Amino acid sequence: MNRVFLIFALLFLIGCSEGSDPVPEQNNEENTEPNDNKEFLINGLSCSVYFDEEGYSVKVSKDNKFLFEASEEIGKGSRQYIDLGEGRLRKIDVSNILIINALQYENTYYLLLDLKEDDVVEYWGIRKLYVMKDGRLNKKTLDSRSFLPTVMNLWFENSVHLFVPPYVYLEAVRTSYVLDYKLEFISNNCPIGSKALDLTHAIECKEHILSFYDIQSDNKLWSYKIELENKNFSIDSWDASYSPNNTILVTINITYITEEKEVLNFELDKNTGEIITPNQITQ
Numbered sequence: 001m002n003r004v005f006l007i008f009a010l011l012f013l014i015g016c017s018e019g020s021d022p023v024p025e026q027n028n029e030e031n032t033e034p035n036d037n038k039e040f041l042i043n044g045l046s047c048s049v050y051f052d053e054e055g056y057s058v059k060v061s062k063d064n065k066f067l068f069e070a071s072e073e074i075g076k077g078s079r080q081y082i083d084l085g086e087g088r089l090r091k092i093d094v095s096n097i098l099i100i101n102a103l104q105y106e107n108t109y110y111l112l113l114d115l116k117e118d119d120v121v122e123y124w125g126i127r128k129l130y131v132m133k134d135g136r137l138n139k140k141t142l143d144s145r146s147f148l149p150t151v152m153n154l155w156f157e158n159s160v161h162l163f164v165p166p167y168v169y170l171e172a173v174r175t176s177y178v179l180d181y182k183l184e185f186i187s188n189n190c191p192i193g194s195k196a197l198d199l200t201h202a203i204e205c206k207e208h209i210l211s212f213y214d215i216q217s218d219n220k221l222w223s224y225k226i227e228l229e230n231k232n233f234s235i236d237s238w239d240a241s242y243s244p245n246n247t248i249l250v251t252i253n254i255t256y257i258t259e260e261k262e263v264l265n266f267e268l269d270k271n272t273g274e275i276i277t278p279n280q281i282t283q
Contacts, residue, residue: 042102045109051097052076060102060111060132068132070111070139080115080126083144090145092126093117100127101152103160108133108181110160112152123148123169129162133181140183147175155186156196163192178215187215195240203248205238210250210266212273222273226264232257243267247276 040047045067050057057071074080074094082090098120100112109132116125127142127149142148149162150169155178163176178186178199186199191213194202200216210224238252252264267277 040099040102042099043104045102045104047099047102047111049097049099056097056115058097058099058111058113060109062104067109068130068137070113070128070130070137072128074115081143082124082126082148085145090124092124094126096120098125100150103152103154105154105158105181108158110152110154112149112162114150123150123171129179129183131181131183133158138181138183140179146173147177148172149175149177155190156199159186159199161190161196163190166192187218189218190215197240197242197248203240203250205235205240205250205252208235210268210273212248212268212270221271224266224268224273224275226252230256236261242270246270 037051038049040049044062046061048059048061050059053075055071055073055075057069059069060067076095078094080092080094082092084090092115094115095118096116098114098116100114101110102112103110111130111132113128113130114125115128116122125148129140129142129152131138147162148164150164150172151162153161155161158181159178161176161178164172164174166174175188176190176192177188178190180186180199190202191204191211193206194204194213194215196202200214202213202215204211204213208226210226212221212223213219214221233254233256236253236255238250240248240250243249248266248268248270250264250266250268252266253261254264255261265277266275268274269276
């Protein structure tokens with residue numbers, strides 16, 4: 001009797017299973033479609049990027065106030081070319097737009113874009129530099145291997161320094177340019193890591209040596225070697241400026257191998273590099 005009951009129970013369960021609705025498969029895949037409309041906040045500037053097959057547009061605003069729009073009819077999938085020199089070209093099928101930097105100096109705004117393929121860490125890409133001043137938008141296309149900057153910083157007053165950091169991209173040409181707000185070149189060989197004293201003069205502190213440059217003529221005017229009794233020290237930070245007497249004031253923060261810290265202060269003649277005020281050491 002028990003055996004008959006078990007057989008009927010088993011048949012009942014099988015019938016229920018065959019008659020029930022199938023459980024739908026669960027789709028755990030996320031939406032990986034790229035979003036071509038993006039928002040960025042860079043140095044207090046809000047940058048809205050719109051990108052489709054028709055072209056791209058970058059709208060820049062600050063504190064909810066619209067400033068300017070940079071746009072071109074270079075759509076998603078458009079083929080562009082980088083001049084490699086000697087008649088060689090490298091194709092770029094544009095599928096991504098990155099903002100390298102956005103900067104403001106008073107009423108002037110700088111925007112540097114990178115039009116590239118999918119790989120965001122790839123060096124190759126078309127650079128687009130825009131400058132908005134007094135309601136007028138200027139543009140420069142950078143599509144030559146000799147000048148594809150990956151960094152843009154403010155230089156002296158209303159100018160910018162564009163360069164490729166050393167040892168980052170092996171395929172890059174080590175270029176370093178200074179341009180004014182009219183996108184005219186001030187220098188095509190400004191030492192990376194130097195500090196601007198005026199639009200055309202810079203000072204560099206490297207390997208315990210101070211060097212003063214005329215960057216417009218690409219000329220090193222003089223050098224001064226920092227010599228201390230204890231030579232085992234490293235430079236933590238430094239700064240330089242003109243004095244009211246048009247001499248050069250340099251402050252250098254150093255750390256000795258003993259971990260003792262000191263501050264060095266120099267005053268140098270702008271024309272010759274000679275020391276005017278001996279080094280004053282402060283703890």
